[in-house]
Amino acid sequence: MNKFLERLNGGEILVADGATGSNLQKMGLKPGKPPEDLIIDDPDTILNLASSFAKAGSDIILTCTFGGTRMRMKDSKYQDRTPEVNMRAAEIARKAASLRNGGLVAGSMGPVGALIKPYGPLEAEEVKATFAEQAKALAEGGVDFLLIETMFAFEEATAAFEGARSVTDLPIVISFSYDRGTRTMMGVKPKDVIKRYSEMDAVMVGANCGTTLDNMESVVKEYAATVPNFPLWVKPNAGVPHMDIETEQGVYDMGPEDMGNYAKKYVELGAKVVGGCCGNTPEHIAAIAKAVKE
DSSP, X not given: OOHHHHHHHTTOOEEOOOOSHHHHHHTXXXXXXXXXXXXXXXXXXXXXXXXXXXXXXXXXXXXXXXXXXXXXXXXXTTGGGHHHHHHHHHHHHHHXXXXXXXXXXXXXXXXXXXXXXXXXXXXXHHHHXXXXXXXXXXXXXXXXXXXXXXXXXXXHHHHHHHHHHTTOOSOEEEEEOOOSSSSOTTOOOHHHHHHHHHHTTOSEEEEEEOSOHHHHHHHHHHHHHHSTTOOEXXXXXXXOOEEETTXXXXXXXXXXXXXXXXXXXXXXXXXXXXXXXXXXXXXXXHHHHXXXXX
């Protein structure tokens, strides 16, 4: 049986990792440079960050492939090596995850960067194809499941789901980002998300990024009220960032203890996986692990 499903079905609460982008910026990633380029240019930096999460208590390490579709990699010098980038990212994540007994790897698949017709220029079929290519490479790289994350529109999330499902039978987790409180920027509601994707056989539905930890709690409550006992994935930001003028980086106000306290609440409401998105450091993850495991 799939390792991820085995642990999920065993009733264990799993801890995901923290932020990729905000931590890589602290480690010297220049603004505007795709994090995926580091997979080829500087794999040790990616491995060090992922390993620090594993050591902090992450049961699940995400691949550094949030922008790893060929469509999104138009800004990368490695666009023509898209499958290789994804496979290598999976190998790096596997190496980090192996630091934890039974560590798991999630193949991260984020938005392509433009909207599907009638809201934008893209055809659903081309979006489906770019996600299928990414999913196939991640599966070949050895991920345990696929994570379609930070989605805000049904059109793209469904294209990603169908694209992934056309090339692999790995478990799929689908996570939306509610950056308008309990709505996405396209007005999508949590109750409609969980109805749709639980019926499409997603193994988990969830939310990541978003705004405040209180808003995330409201999202989780809406999920849980709509489809009771369905396993939920919850990976919020460390609050809402403000800009530090000197460093030109976002500063997040929620400390490790805050994240731990809220993670506990999310678990009580039905979350089976908790972690952190933007602003979450290994220290935040250690606090989350301590809060939900003990």
